[in-house]
Amino acid sequence: MMPFGPDICTDLTAATRREWLETNGLGGFASSTIPGLHTRRYHGLLTAALTPPVGRFVLLSKLEETLIVHGDRVELSANQYPGAVHPQGYRYLTNFRLNPFPIATYVVGDVVLEKSIYMLHGEQSTVVQYQIRTLHGQAVPADAVLEVRALIAFRDYHSTTHRNDALDPTVHVAPGMLTVRPYVSLPALHCAHDADEVDTTGFWYYNFQYAVERERGLDDTEDLFSPFALRFHLQQRTEAAILASTEPQDIRRVPEAHRTEIARRQAVAQTLVTDDAFVHTLVAAADQYIVARGAEQTVIAGYHWFSDWGRDTMIALPGLTLTTGRTDTARSILLAFARVVDQGMLPNRFPDAGETPEYNTVDATLWFFEAIRALWQATQDSVFVH
Numbered sequence: 001m002m003p004f005g006p007d008i009c010t011d012l013t014a015a016t017r018r019e020w021l022e023t024n025g026l027g028g029f030a031s032s033t034i035p036g037l038h039t040r041r042y043h044g045l046l047t048a049a050l051t052p053p054v055g056r057f058v059l060l061s062k063l064e065e066t067l068i069v070h071g072d073r074v075e076l077s078a079n080q081y082p083g084a085v086h087p088q089g090y091r092y093l094t095n096f097r098l099n100p101f102p103i104a105t106y107v108v109g110d111v112v113l114e115k116s117i118y119m120l121h122g123e124q125s126t127v128v129q130y131q132i133r134t135l136h137g138q139a140v141p142a143d144a145v146l147e148v149r150a151l152i153a154f155r156d157y158h159s160t161t162h163r164n165d166a167l168d169p170t171v172h173v174a175p176g177m178l179t180v181r182p183y184v185s186l187p188a189l190h191c192a193h194d195a196d197e198v199d200t201t202g203f204w205y206y207n208f209q210y211a212v213e214r215e216r217g218l219d220d221t222e223d224l225f226s227p228f229a230l231r232f233h234l235q236q237r238t239e240a241a242i243l244a245s246t247e248p249q250d251i252r253r254v255p256e257a258h259r260t261e262i263a264r265r266q267a268v269a270q271t272l273v274t275d276d277a278f279v280h281t282l283v284a285a286a287d288q289y290i291v292a293r294g295a296e297q298t299v300i301a302g303y304h305w306f307s308d309w310g311r312d313t314m315i316a317l318p319g320l321t322l323t324t325g326r327t328d329t330a331r332s333i334l335l336a337f338a339r340v341v342d343q344g345m346l347p348n349r350f351p352d353a354g355e356t357p358e359y360n361t362v363d364a365t366l367w368f369f370e371a372i373r374a375l376w377q378a379t380q381d382s383v384f385v386h
Contacts, residue, residue, distance in 0.1 A: 006188035009104075010077070010091055015359060016211070019043075020102045021303055022126070023288040024119040027053025030126050034104070035090035037078040039161050039212045042304035044153060045117065045222065048124040051185065053300060054307045056349060058081045058153040059189045060244045063128060063225050065115070067090070067108050068145040074108045080209045096216060100265045100284070110134045114184035120257055121264055122292075127254055132234050133329050144234040147240065150206060151224040152189065154182050158305065160213075160222040163204050171200040171228050176251050180227045181320040192249040192280060193242050195230035269308060271325045286320045290329060293350075296336030297329055310337060310346040314367030318374040330375050331384055337368060 008014045015034040017149050022030040027049030032038055037060070046060040062078040075087030076173035095105040101118035114131040132140055157159040172179040177196065205224045213217055214220035231238040241254045268287045269280040289300050293308065299320060302313035313333060321330035340357055346364040347357035 003095055004034060004097075006094045009011075009093040009096055012037070012085065015090060015096075017095075018290075020098060021288060022101060022117060022119045022145075022245065023127070023303075024049075024123060025121045025125065025291055027056060027291045027300065027307070028119065028124050029056075030117060030119055030152060031304060033060070034096045035078045035093055035313075036104070037085070037090070038208065039080070039210055040304065041210055041213055041218075042157055043230065044157075045159050046124070046126045046189070048187070048208075048246050048286075050124075050246075053293055053298065055361075056157045057245070058155060059186075060126065060191075061151045061153040063132075064151060065148040067106070067113060068140050068143075069109060069111060069195075070143060070162055074109075076106050076113070078309060079205075080211060081207050082209060098146035098260055107135070110136065110138070113146070118261055120261060124247070125243060125249065127257065128230070128244070128281055129243045129254065129258070130240040132238050132240070140234050140238075142235040144239060146232040146234060147229055148195075149226050149229040150191065150299070151226050152180065152182065153222070153224055154186055154189075157194050158211075160219050162221075163206070164224045167225055169202040169227055172200060172201070173200065174356070177248065178228055179248075182225065182227075187246045189244060189246070190248050191228075191244050192251040193230050194232075194240060194251045196229065196233045199229040199231070200227065209262075214300070216296060243330065258279060272323065278336040283324050286324060289316070289320060290333075291327075292335055294296065296339075297332040298336050299333060307350050309350075310348050310364035311367055312362055312370040313337065313347075314364060317371045318378075322374055322378045327375065327379050327381075330371075330378075333366070334375065335371060341365075 016037050016039055029047050030045050032043045044058040044061045047056050047058045049056050066129050067074045076089035078090050090108045094107050097103050104115045106113045112133050116129045121125050134140055137244050153161050167182040176192055178191045179188050203226055208222045210220045241251055243249045243254055245249055269284045290297055291300055292368050298308040299313040299316055301309040316349050317330055337346055342359055345359045346368050347359055348361035348364055349358045372385055
């Protein structure tokens with residue numbers, strides 16, 4: 001995909017109109033805008049599907065990076081507050097690309113910081129990796145430090161949160177791992193890391209504003225809690241990483257996980273034989289809508305807030321699976337919906353809370369038969385159809 005240069009990255013209006021999406025094949029996702037300024041309640045670094053592919057909760061909202069060189073602190077994040085954008089890290093953002101996942105490049109003086117964000121397929125996990133270098137190949141200043149402060153939400157992704165004194169600010173510290181569980185009704189957030197210092201001083205950030213929610217006529221203000229910060233001393237390293245997950249993790253797995261995820265995405269993009277790079281991009285994007293539901297697969301009707309809908313799944317099935325050569329996926333999706341047919345009706349929607357499906361459409365079953373016809377036409381698999 002064509003990268004965005006400083007003309008877009010440093011233009012806040014243009015940059016925040018462009019959103020990115022990472023998914024994990026379970027209904028969970030990470031998403032924001034080019035400069036990392038959240039404009040929706042659905043934006044966040046780890047929105048986990050607790051009952052895949054639904055039951056989605058924003059656990060980790062964002063990471064606030066500060067680069068410290070020669071004692072000067074340069075904040076690289078960006079947030080919309082009432083009447084102000086702070087910090088204004090987008091002014092240092094020189095490049096943003098999706099190849100094969102979101103990668104943002106910041107330049108502060110002679111120091112270049114490249115930030116990559118990706119989810120691990122089949123896990124409720126997001127990796128944030130940093131690569132540090134200089135413009136002209138010289139050594140990174142000996143006193144350079146990257147400080148990363150976590151902001152958590154821990155709320156249903158349809159909602160917003162505000163200061164809550166019932167929140168448990170405790171941070172459990174173990175070698176290479178920080179764990180928080182602010183509410184007993186939700187799972188813990190485990191942050192594996194390779195930082196040199198840990199600061200568990202916690203406090204609230206107030207009055208984040210989300211422009212798109214205001215346009216939708218919804219509550220557009222949120223408070224986020226910061227339970228800890230990490231500091232990476234950069235004089236003897238060129239990389240740093242954080243792995244946020246609903247399960248305990250080991251930061252040492254990140255290099256292999258990085259290679260595995262790149263290989264998986266390349267394999268997905270190559271399922272359709274073509275030399276057209278744009279088509280490969282479409283195939284990769286289509287993969288983000290295919291998610292697991294139990295042992296079978298289904299289709300998310302749209303991001304950020306839709307779950308899997310019967311009508312939408314059947315309409316999209318030929319393009320998402322048959323055109324891309326994923327006939328086994330098509331079979332799995334059809335089986336998943338066939339198991340929940342009730343009195344000849346296909347579910348229209350699986351609610352976010354994971355309760356009984358809603359049978360409130362008459363045409364989903366007709367689209368179901370059309371999808372079966374398309375599968376048979378592509379495979380001649382009469383045994384499966386019967």
